[in-house]
Amino acid sequence: MSKKYAVFLSALFCAYLGGFLLLNLVTPDREFSPLENRYLAQRPELDAQDFRLAWPVRESGDFFNGTFMSDFETYLTDQFAGRDLWIAAKALSERALGKGENNGVYLCKEDTLIARFDRPDPDRVADNLDYVNNLVENVEIPVTFSLIPGKVSVWADRLPEGAPNASEEDILAQAQASTAARWAGLDAILRAHAGEEIYYRLDHHWTSLGAYYGYAALMETMGLEPVPLEAYTKTTVSENFNGTTFSTSGVRWMPPDHIDIYVPEEGITVTAWNGTQSQPGALYDWSRLEEKDQYSFFLGGNKPLAVVEPPHTDAPKLLVIRDSYADSLTPFLTANFSEIHLFDPRYNKTSVAQYVRDNDIDQVLVLYSVANFVSDSNLFVLAR
Amino acid sequence: MVFSSLLFLFLYLPLVLGIYYVTPLRWRNAFLLVVNLIFYGWGEPTYILLMIFTIVLDYFAGALVGRWKDQGRDGWARWTVAVSLGLNLAILFFFKYWDLIAGTLRGLGLDLLPSLGLSLPIGISFYTFQTMTYPVDVYRRDAQVQRSLVNFGTFVTLFPQLIAGPILKYKELADQVDARSYSVEQFANGVHIFVIGLGKKVLLANNIGMLWDAYQAMPVEELTVLGAWLGVLAFSLQLYFDFSGYSDMAVGLGRMLGFEFLKNFDYPYISRSVTEFWRRWHISLGSWFREYVYIPMGGNRVSRGRLCFNLLVVWGLTGLWHGASWNFLLWGLYFGLLLIVEKLWLGRLLEGWPALLRHGYTLFLVLVSWAIFALEDFGQMGAYLAAMFGRAGGGLWDPAFGYYLRSYLGVLVIGCVTATPLCAGLWPRIPKRGQAVILPALVVAGLFLSTAYLVDATYNPFLYFRF
Numbered sequence: 001m002s003k004k005y006a007v008f009l010s011a012l013f014c015a016y017l018g019g020f021l022l023l024n025l026v027t028p029d030r031e032f033s034p035l036e037n038r039y040l041a042q043r044p045e046l047d048a049q050d051f052r053l054a055w056p057v058r059e060s061g062d063f064f065n066g067t068f069m070s071d072f073e074t075y076l077t078d079q080f081a082g083r084d085l086w087i088a089a090k091a092l093s094e095r096a097l098g099k100g101e102n103n104g105v106y107l108c109k110e111d112t113l114i115a116r117f118d119r120p121d122p123d124r125v126a127d128n129l130d131y132v133n134n135l136v137e138n139v140e141i142p143v144t145f146s147l148i149p150g151k152v153s154v155w156a157d158r159l160p161e162g163a164p165n166a167s168e169e170d171i172l173a174q175a176q177a178s179t180a181a182r183w184a185g186l187d188a189i190l191r192a193h194a195g196e197e198i199y200y201r202l203d204h205h206w207t208s209l210g211a212y213y214g215y216a217a218l219m220e221t222m223g224l225e226p227v228p229l230e231a232y233t234k235t236t237v238s239e240n241f242n243g244t245t246f247s248t249s250g251v252r253w254m255p256p257d258h259i260d261i262y263v264p265e266e267g268i269t270v271t272a273w274n275g276t277q278s279q280p281g282a283l284y285d286w287s288r289l290e291e292k293d294q295y296s297f298f299l300g301g302n303k304p305l306a307v308v309e310p311p312h313t314d315a316p317k318l319l320v321i322r323d324s325y326a327d328s329l330t331p332f333l334t335a336n337f338s339e340i341h342l343f344d345p346r347y348n349k350t351s352v353a354q355y356v357r358d359n360d361i362d363q364v365l366v367l368y369s370v371a372n373f374v375s376d377s378n379l380f381v382l383a384r
Numbered sequence: 385m386v387f388s389s390l391l392f393l394f395l396y397l398p399l400v401l402g403i404y405y406v407t408p409l410r411w412r413n414a415f416l417l418v419v420n421l422i423f424y425g426w427g428e429p430t431y432i433l434l435m436i437f438t439i440v441l442d443y444f445a446g447a448l449v450g451r452w453k454d455q456g457r458d459g460w461a462r463w464t465v466a467v468s469l470g471l472n473l474a475i476l477f478f479f480k481y482w483d484l485i486a487g488t489l490r491g492l493g494l495d496l497l498p499s500l501g502l503s504l505p506i507g508i509s510f511y512t513f514q515t516m517t518y519p520v521d522v523y524r525r526d527a528q529v530q531r532s533l534v535n536f537g538t539f540v541t542l543f544p545q546l547i548a549g550p551i552l553k554y555k556e557l558a559d560q561v562d563a564r565s566y567s568v569e570q571f572a573n574g575v576h577i578f579v580i581g582l583g584k585k586v587l588l589a590n591n592i593g594m595l596w597d598a599y600q601a602m603p604v605e606e607l608t609v610l611g612a613w614l615g616v617l618a619f620s621l622q623l624y625f626d627f628s629g630y631s632d633m634a635v636g637l638g639r640m641l642g643f644e645f646l647k648n649f650d651y652p653y654i655s656r657s658v659t660e661f662w663r664r665w666h667i668s669l670g671s672w673f674r675e676y677v678y679i680p681m682g683g684n685r686v687s688r689g690r691l692c693f694n695l696l697v698v699w700g701l702t703g704l705w706h707g708a709s710w711n712f713l714l715w716g717l718y719f720g721l722l723l724i725v726e727k728l729w730l731g732r733l734l735e736g737w738p739a740l741l742r743h744g745y746t747l748f749l750v751l752v753s754w755a756i757f758a759l760e761d762f763g764q765m766g767a768y769l770a771a772m773f774g775r776a777g778g779g780l781w782d783p784a785f786g787y788y789l790r791s792y793l794g795v796l797v798i799g800c801v802t803a804t805p806l807c808a809g810l811w812p813r814i815p816k817r818g819q820a821v822i823l824p825a826l827v828v829a830g831l832f833l834s835t836a837y838l839v840d841a842t843y844n845p846f847l848y849f850r851f
Contacts (some may be wrong), residue, residue: 001569001572001573003568003569005572005820006568006569006571006572006573007568007572008824009572009575009576009823009824009827010568010571010572010575012575012824012827012828013575013579013827013831014398014401016828016831017393017394017397017398017401018398018402020394020835021394021395021398021399024394053430056501056502057428057430058503060430063429064429064430066427066428066429069426069427070427072391073389073390073391076390076391076394076395077390077838077839077841080390080394080839083839086835086836086839086840087836087839087840089832089833089836090836090837090839090840091840093833093836093837097591097794097795098790098791098793098794099791099792099794100787100790100791101791103840119603160787160790160791161783161786161787161790162782162783162784162785162786162787162790163784163787164598164783164784164787164788250840
C-alpha cells in the first residue's frame with residue numbers, strides 16, 4: 001500500500017463518518033415521517049430527576065438505568081440524515097439478494113405487499129372469543145359476529161411460493177365453532193371475488209369493493225336485503241394512496257393504490273363522540289386525502305364512538321363493535337339502518353350492554369379483521 | 385455501546401479519532417481511558433465503579449507481586465496472585481453465575497439463595513480474563529510491573545476489544561500500552577479490516593440470523609429434517625460472521641489507534657478435524673485457557689487418565705464461559721470428549737482419510753454442536769436435534785423450507801464462500817491497478833450498505849450479552 005493511497009483511504013473513511021456526523025447536526029429533526037406513517041423519536045432531555053440513584057439500579061433515574069441512552073440511540077436512528085433514502089436502499093438491496101420479504105412484509109406478485117401473519121397467542125384468541133360470548137349473554141338483542149380474512153389468506157396465491165404464515169382459516173373455524181353469536185362468514189364471498197380489487201395492494205384494509213361484498217354477506221346473515229352493487233356508481237377519489245404495508249415494508253417501487261367510493265355522502269350526518277364531547281364528523285373526510293394515511297378518508301379515522309344517521313328513520317339501529325375495517329363498510333350500511341353506532345373498544349371502555357340499553361339499539365355486529373381480533377387486548381370491554 | 389450502531393459509527397468514533405490525533409502523545413492514554421469508560425458505561429453507567437474497582441485491584445495486585453518477587457518472597461507473591469484471581473473470579477461469578485446456581489438449587493428444592501436478576505456488565509467475561517493475566521504475567525516474569533495507573537486502566541478498558549474480544553494477555557500488549565508507533569498505512573489498513581468486519585456483522589450475520597430466528601421460533605412439531613439443518617447452518621454462519629466480524633472490527637479499530645492485536649479467527653469452517661477447528665475458532669480464548677489453565681494443570685505431560693480429566697475440566701470451563709446456562713457446559717464437554725477421542729485415537733486415523741471426508745466429518749460435528757449451543761432449553765434442544773436426525777416426524781421438507789432456501793440462497797452462498805479463504809486467495813491475482821480501484825469502491829459500498837441496514841434495523845442483536 002503506497003502512502004498516497006493510504007492517505008486517500010483514511011481520508012475517505014474519516015470523511016464518511018465525519019460527514020454524516022455534521023449532516024446529522026445540521027439537518028433539522030422531523031416530527032412525523034409521512035412515508036413511514038409514524039411519529040419519529042425526538043431528542044431525549046435530561047433533568048435532575050434522571051440522575052437519581054436508587055437500588056436496584058433499574059429503579060434509578062433515566063440516566064443511571066440506561067433509558068436515556070437507549071432513547072438517544074432510537075432518536076439518532078429515527079432522525080438520521082436521509083433516513084427515507086436509506087430505508088429504500090435497504091429494501092432494494094434485499095430484493096436484489098432475492099429475499100422474499102423485508103421488515104416482516106412479503107414482496108408479492110402483482111405489486112402487492114402482504115404483512116406476515118404470525119402465529120397468534122392461543123390464550124388471547126380464546127379470551128377474545130369468550131368476551132364476544134359474554135356480550136351475547138349480556139344483551140337481549142341479536143348479536144352477529146364476523147371476522148374479516150386478510151389478503152394473507154384470500155390473496156395467498158400472490159405470496160412468494162411457500163411463504164410461511166399462520167392459518168387464518170383455523171381462526172375462522174375456531175370462531176365459528178365456539179361463538180354463541182350469529183356467525184356471518186365472509187371467507188366464501190371474498191374468495192369468490194378474489195380476482196377483483198377487494199384489498200388495497202399496499203394497505204392492510206379491504207377496499208370499498210371488498211367492503212361491499214362483506215356488506216352483502218352480512219345482510220344475508222342478518223336477514224336484510226343488500227342494495228345491489230349495480231345501483232351504485234363508482235367514483236375514484238384518490239389515485240396516490242400508499243398504505244400501511246407500504247410504510248412498514250420500505251418498498252418504494254410499487255405503484256400506489258386508488259381509493260374508490262360507491263355511496264354518496266349527501267344527507268348522512270355523522271357525530272363523533274369522545275366521552276361526553278361531541279363534534280360533527282363526516283362519512284368522507286376529504287382533507288385526509290391530502291395526508292399520508294388516506295384510509296382515514298373514511299369517517300375521518302379512528303374514533304372512540306361515532307354515530308352515523310342516514311335521512312330515513314324507519315330502519316333498525318345497529319351497534320358495530322369494530323376496528324378500522326368498518327370505516328369503509330359503514331357507507332353501505334346506511335341503506336339498511338337508521339342509526340349506525342360505531343364503537344371502538346381500543347378507545348372506548350364504557351359498558352357495551354349499558355350503551356345498548358341507553359340508545360335503544362336493535363342489533364349488534366361484532367366485526368374485526370382476523371389479524372386485529374387475535375391480537376387486540378381491549379375486547380374485555382364487551383364483557384362489561 | 386456496540387460497534388454495529390449508528391451511535392458508535394457516526395458520533396463516538398469520529399469524535400474519538402478526531403480528538404485522539406490532536407491530543408499530545410503523552411496524554412493519549414489518559415484520553416483513551418476516559419473514552420473507554422464512556423464506551424463501557426453507556427447504558428449502564430453505575431458499572432463504571434465496578435470497572436474502576438477491577439482496575440485498581442489488579443493494578444495494586446501486580447505492583448505487590450512485583451515487589452514480593454523482587455524481595456525474593458515467592459510465597460507472598462504467589463498468595464497475592466491467588467487473592468487477586470480469587471477476587472476477579474468472585475466478581476465474575478457474582479454477576480454471571482449467581483442466578484444460575486440459585487435457580488438450579490431452587491429447582492432441586494433447595495431455596496437457599498435469592499435470585500438477583502442483575503444485568504450482566506457488558507464484556508465482563510472478556511475483560512476479567514484479560515486483567516487476570518496481569519498479576520500472573522508479572523509473577524512469571526513475563527511482563528514488567530506497570531507503574532502508571534492510567535496506562536494499566538487503558539489496557540483493561542481498551543474499547544476496541546473490551547466487549548467481544550479478542551482476549552489480550554497483558555504481556556502481549558504491555559509494550560504497546562506504554563508506547564506505540566503511528567503510521568497512515570497502519571490506519572488505512574485498520575479502515576480496511578474494520579469495514580470488512582462491519583460488513584460481516586451488519587450485512588451477513590444479521591441477515592442470516594433472521595433465518596435462524598425463524599427456525600428457532602418454529603414449533604418443534606413443524607420442524608422438518610432439511611429445515612432443521614438449514615436453521616442450524618444459518619446459526620453457524622450467523623455466529624461466525626458476528627463474532628469474527630467483531631474481532632475484525634476490533635483489530636481494525638486497534639490499528640487506527642496504533643495497536644496491533646492478534647487475529648481471533650482463521651477460517652474455522654475449513655478445518656479438517658475438531659482439533660484444528662479449535663485452533664482456528666476464537667483463538668485468543670483457546671490460547672488463554674491453554675496458557676493459564678491447561679498447562680498449569682500439567683498439560684500433555686501427564687498420565688492418560690489425568691489428561692482426559694484435564695481436558696474435560698478445561699472444556700467444561702470453556703463451555704460455561706460462554707454463558708450461565710447448563711447447555712453451555714454440555715456444549716463444552718461435547719467438544720472436550722471429541723478432542724480426547726481425536727487426541728488419543730481418531731486423530732491419527734483421520735490423517736489417512738480423503739480431505740472431503742475430513743471436512744464433512746468436522747462440519748457435521750460442529751453443526752451439531754451449534755444446536756446444543758444455541759438452544760438453552762433442554763427440551764427444545766432435544767426436539768431440535770431429533771428433528772435434525774429425522775426423529776421428529778415433520779417429514780424431510782415442506783414448502784416453508786423451499787421458501788426460506790430461495791429467499792436466503794443469495795446471502796447463504798455469499799456467506800459460505802466468504803467463510804473460506806477463496807476471496808482472500810484470489811485477491812493477489814488481481815492486478816495492482818485493479819486493486820487500487822476495487823478496494824476503495826468496496827470500502828465505500830460496505831459503509832454505504834451497512835449504514836442503510838443500520839438505519840432500517842429491525843434485527844441487530846448483540847450475541848455476547850451472555851458471555
